[in-house]
Amino acid sequence: MSKVVEISPTTRHEGHTKLVLKVNDEGIIERGDWLSITPVRGIEKLAVGKTMHQAPKISSRVCGICPVAHTLAGIEAMEGSIGCEIPDDAYLLRIILQCANKLHSIALHNILSLPDMYLPGTDIHINPFSKEEPVRSVALRIQRLREIGQTIGEIAGGEPIHPSNPRIGGMYKNISPRAKSKIYDLAKEGSELARAHMDFMISVFKDWDNRSTASVASSYEVEKNDKFGFHDQGYMAVDPLYASTNLDADPKWFPERWTEVRPWDWYMGQQDITLDDPNYPNKATTPAGAKAWPQMEACTAVPLYDGAPVEVGPRARLAIFRNYDRKGAMGLQIARQMEYPDCLYAMMDAVDALNTSGPVVADEIPQGDGSLGWAANEAPRGTDVHLAKVKDGRVQWYSLLVPTTWNFPTVSRALEGAPWQLAEVIVRAYDPCVSCATHMMVVDEEKKVVAQKLVQ
């Protein structure tokens, strides 16, 4: 006889989500639904009728953690629609900005995942805010890495959060030679730190994987299953580092392979909650007797690629482009750490190649004829696809398929087989960023909008 447990809210990630889990008598998840309960932002509707310059700036406001990915994907989708090629130096500045944001985001996520982990070889959970060594120096290293990422983003993008420098047609300003060497020095400093930090984090995650029991932060220990967080879904990634757009000679993402399903058709129907646990951290389980209705409460559509959910993110990038093959929640965490050096070396290469006297705005910026443009940006959390149609400089249609939207249904599958007390560890491995994943554009088989009311 299966029971239903609800963990709401889940913690230590961006946004608001909850888990509705069907578990068996041993507490093993038989079916897991992970859903966003963050209200709809409505960015896609706000953008309609705005100028193409304005829309990506609005869309970047959807979130403060990866605004760079949204700005760049938005701008490149507009450029894809109007058919605008940007100068090389602008492209290099965008790469620097992208890497800077990724660096800061990975480091930030370390802080969020560490409390679930143990000091290798002990049963002591890591409290990143503790003053004791070795944790204090790890925390300081994380903060320095973030600072480096933010400062570089500030120089290349004008602002580290919601960058002001990117624009349709390139960038507003090139940087000075002095700023160029500052970026290089910072990246060099970061690369030393990142290598040491990556080693530490990987050893922590491997140590967790090798344990027979585990707990979420301050909770009690439970037996882990062998294939913790495994799923059989495919991967989707368009570039090892940066992006692909419809203007590429060899585009890596295909709009015709993407479909969307209503949450109504995907998630579980109304459930009576029959299991709770007052000992769960933060008393986050909903008391038994209440009701949960995932298909009604979920605030995301479910995007499918080739008709199935896919995983996006660091592991997808490494699996597709570098033959990475470690599965499970820790496989994903380790893949994320492996992106640290990539960010910094790519940044150094880009800044080396940058000509600070070169033009950064395209000579001609077409106004668009309403054709479809898309850009798939490899944000820290995965592929952030923006699609747009621009006509006479105005946005006619705009859609965001953001990383965590892709991951929602995949995570739900990865939950199966794990003890429900550790479900949050799996969720957190995906570094969910939920606010931007809230997305409502529901169509039926004939691509007709059937849930317009929810959108407005």
Added chain:
Amino acid sequence: MVLGNYKTAVCARAADADILKCSQDGGVVTELFTYALENGVIDGAIVAGPGDAPFKPEPIVATTKAELLAARGTRYTISPNMSLIKEATRSYGLDKVGIVGTPCQMQALRKAQLYPIGMRKVPDKIALAIGIFCMENFPYQGLEAIVEDHCNTKMESAVKMDIGKGKFTVYTERGAVTQIPLGATHKYEQPGCHVCLDYVANMADVSTGSVGTPDGWSTVFVRTKKGEDVWSKAVAAGYFETKDIASVKPGLDLVTKLATGKIDRNKKTLEERAKMGVGKGLRNPYI
């Protein structure tokens, strides 16, 4: 208090003959920034560089002495130096920024430091703020009208303009000098200047101007700890010749007189504006 808080007031001029050659008076701003640049106090300074028309300044970030020299001399029109304050810390990559500006620009600077809205990581990077005395300012078209119509001199042939002793003077490269009474220029002033209650850049680290000291010298007010530190080191390093302000004519009395005059006059404008329209006057920023 019309002269604001200051630690010391001196009469000074740059020791560098190159700077004095084309400077407005004592070359204090150029020389102090030069000292600060050469000694690592600042990485670069936002100054009024040459623009696309004669005597039309454009803010630039100067990171070399040559760039500072190109920005010597007063141009009696607007140079929105504050517009670069954020960019200096961004695409220019500066960590220690110097800035020169009129009293109103110093107010804007301090306000940005106090309430850094949209100025993330800017306040702590302001390393040296030099203020210049300012009675009022002209829009560029106004300056053009004064020089070309009143002084009958083409902007292109003017090499220096000066306001002093109640006259507006234009010097040309051929040596011709035209003077008109300052009264004739009043109608070209910016209306916004008429509500300003600051003559000697009270909010700067160091403020300077020609009034109060003989030709070729400048009056310098050292106002803050930071300003005093830089100033005393620069003087000790021989960058400036100084004289006791009490020993020179006309001295601080004239500065006080002009400052009082500006403040009293502008207070009247403020009072008039307070009674204007729906009774919502311009707020005095010092209250």
